[in-house]
Amino acid sequence: MNSKAEALAAAKKRIIELQAQMTNRILQMAVEVEKLLEVTTEREAREFLRVSCNLPTSELSTYVRYRKTLKGSENLLARRRVSFPVLKALVAAEPDAREEILERMDIGARIDAKEISAIRKRLHEAKLTPMQVIAERQGKLAAAVARKASDIVAARFKADLHSFVSSIVDIREAVEIEADDIRATASELLERFESLFGTDQRSPDQHRPRSPAHELACAHLALTHLAAGTLAVAVGAGEIAPGDIHPWLLSLFALSGSAPRESRTEASALRELPSEHERPTVVELCAGAGGMAIGLERAGFDHVALIEFDRHAAATLRRNRPDWTVIEDDIRKLDFRLYRQLEIDLVAGGLPCQPYSSDGYGLGKEDPRDLLLEGVRVVDQIRPRAFLFENVDGLLHARHADHIANVLRQFRRIGYQVEIHRANALDFGIAQDRSRIFIVGMKADLAAAFRMPPTFPERRSNIGDVLVDLMAVNGWTGAHDWARERREQPIRDRSGDLIGHGATASTIVTRRGKPRRKEAARWGGKGVDIAGLPDQAPTPDQASKPGFVPALTARMRARLQNFEDDWEFCGGKQAVADQIGNAFPPRMAAAVGLALHSAIKGVRWDMEAMLWPRANRRHQIISPPLSPVSDTSSGAVVPYAEIVSLLDHATERSFVN
Structure with missing residues (x-):
């Protein structure tokens, strides 16, 4: 045997062994899913597999339905070294088609997904009359032709729309945007728009802000006013800052499927908080010594309330920010429904990490300090536009998978799309190798707008x-x-x-x-x-x-931990150490806060300029390095009843205005 033949023989042997191993793993997976279905419902099993085991949605149905369709065929499937695509096609096949396919496999026929599709098609057509077969085929052909024609029309419209809006986006003079050629092109595009989407377009105010329906309504208004030459004087678009693109033109860009030129986006990105910008509001839970609160403040959020159970940490918050409303209480004892009338934008917090950290023994939901489901309750009562909860890496440990899956399911039940993200403090210029987990939830109309902030590895310290x-x-x-x-x-x-x-520092x-x-x-x-x-x-x-x-x-x-040197901590030495060690680095919180602010308010940021506004500022040297402040000098505790009164007054005032 020559060297080429030997190599081919060896390769064949190895590949067959690997195929057998892959088939065995697929079948073992099916067995595990079957065991899971014996102790839980199918819906719970699907949620667990998707969230906790990161099993792709496209594979879920195959494993869940395996026991009802292919149970007992394991030896045959293993012998034929069945791949996952073939297994998926077998599970989806009709009983008679599946039976024929298994019979063919048993006698040694080579079966792939394409062959299974052909068998299913043949058996289906065998049940129809000749005229039914012809009608079905022609109907599919007509539908395909119609889809293709529609796709071509839509693609041409999107291309023409993008070309048009790109040509006018930089126009600032009303007389130019009212030119006859612009009005004529807008009229033609408006006619094509209405042929695709209909003429009955409701006002943007009748849709959720930034929802697809809202964007479509804004695009229709843009074309209508451009065709009439009245975009410059149209009302309803809100205040437009100098240099910014008209929001209705941004809706046209979105409809065209393309964004504005990148240079334009960068030019209009904000490098500081606008002076007259409406600040989004936040209620913060388990605020600790204020790391997250500082970051959210820098990201432009206005704190309506901060809840903190530890008296030393609460005193620290009041000491450094006397104007903050700090509620010193257990969130489990508070009713948050009174905040719903204030239309809060964000609920945030660092819910206790001890149930999920190695130092806290990792007891998860069995730990009395676990407040994840309390977080669900608070969000349900306030109904903010978004929420953010941070925790340690241990949150994603396999032993907590069922609990986390349940928490995410509860958030989805109350109307939020939830994502779990991981980020490291190192990537935000903090000299600490500390990875954190973020649970981010958004109302449906905002979900597509949220992006995690960029990282800055070049600023590593x-x-x-x-x-x-x-x-x-x-x-x-x-x-x-x-x-x-x-x-x-x-x-x-x-x-x-x-x-x-x-x-770099380890965890403090x-x-x-x-x-x-x-x-x-x-x-x-x-x-x-x-x-x-x-x-x-x-x-x-x-x-x-x-x-x-x-x-x-x-x-x-x-x-x-990224605290500025002028941030004072209240309490004794151990109380201060606890507050610092449990804190969330402010710049990291600011980065995520800016991303949330962007999604909620549609603001574009120059993230690096926002996170390092004083890049050349030297640290203030304090001597002595730190003097813990007594609780007695930190101000009185604000009673919860007084907070309720303040909120009622604020709501009453907003109605008057």
Whole structure:
């Protein structure tokens, strides 16, 4: 046997083995789904498989219906090394077609999905009279021709519409947009629009903002006014900032299937919060020390209320933002229906992560601190336009899959489209390797508008550059060498391959007592002693001792969590450490907040300019590094009854206005 024949024989053997393995895995999957169906309903099983197991929707029906259609045929299917497309076609086939196909397979015939389709078609036509067969074929042919003709007409309309709106989008003078050639083209496009979508178009106000029907109505208005030469004086489009594209023209762009020129989009992207912009409102749950609240504030959100159970964290919020309405209470005891009348835009919060973290033993729904279903209740009572809940990676652990699937199902039941996203603080210029999970829900009319914010890996930082000024504040002359070593420290992946330089913080721990051995070793490898919480930065005397490794003060930990140096924390040393460790980095929250603001209000941002508005601003050096503030100096607690009164007054005032 020559070398080519040997290679072919070896390849054949390996491929057949792999085919057999794939078939066995498919059949094993079917067995597991069958077991699942014995303990749950089909609907629950589908939801579990889709959400928890990430099983594609296109595969769900095949596995769910397998036991009703192919149960008992496992040996034959394994012997013939059936692929998933063939299995899917078999499950979907009619009983008589399936029986014939299995018989053919049993005698050794080669069967693929195309052959199964041909058999199904032949058996179907055998049940019809000759005239019925001809009528069915001709009907399908006519439908196909009509679809093709309709597609051609629609494609031509979209192309002509895009060309037209692109040619007029930069026109600012009313006399130019009223020109005869523009009016004539708009009239012709309006006629074609009405032939495709009908003449009975309701006012945009009668549709949900930014819904497909709303966009279609705006596009119809745009063509109507362009044809009449009245777009410049038309009312109903709202205030249009100088340099912005008319919103009805954006609706025409959307209808054409293409966006405006990219350069135009970039030119009109905002680099700061507009002074007279209507700010979206937010109710924040489990607000903690304010990391998410700061970020949402920077993203332009107006806090209607912040709910926080811990008295020290609540005091911190009031200390730094006296104008915020802070409710110090357990969200499980509060009725949030009174907020619905205020038409809140966003419900957000960092629901307790301990039920899903390794430090919290990962008890999930069995942990009394778990508030995910409370989050569903709050959203159901307020009915905001969107919601955002952040948590730890452990939320997606397999042991919590059924609970998370149920939570997502409950959100969908009350009318929200939900997505789960993951992001890392490193990608937003924060010197901390900390991955977080976001559960984002949007009302149907906004779902298509939401996009996670872009990441900025080029702004990656390290603990040396972030902390060098705080390390040196008490005269430690080695602080700059320490920082340089952290900056140049090689970073390797799990395989040991070099992927970059610059040491980053691990999760900022809050645990009392000595750190775990692995945790201490991990931080030690970054040149940091994570044990304890010193009151001040290293001194020359401390640094002169053999084996000295600097520890992190509370202010240093807060800096690593992206808090500004002027943010004050209330409570004792451990209370402050807990608040910092549990906090959500403000810039990360701002990034997601800007993305939500964009979806809710239709605003375009220059994300980098918004997230780094003071790129050249140096950190403020504080000495001492941090002085915890007593709760007694933080202001009085606002009673819940008083909040209800304030909200009633605000609602009453809005009706008067």
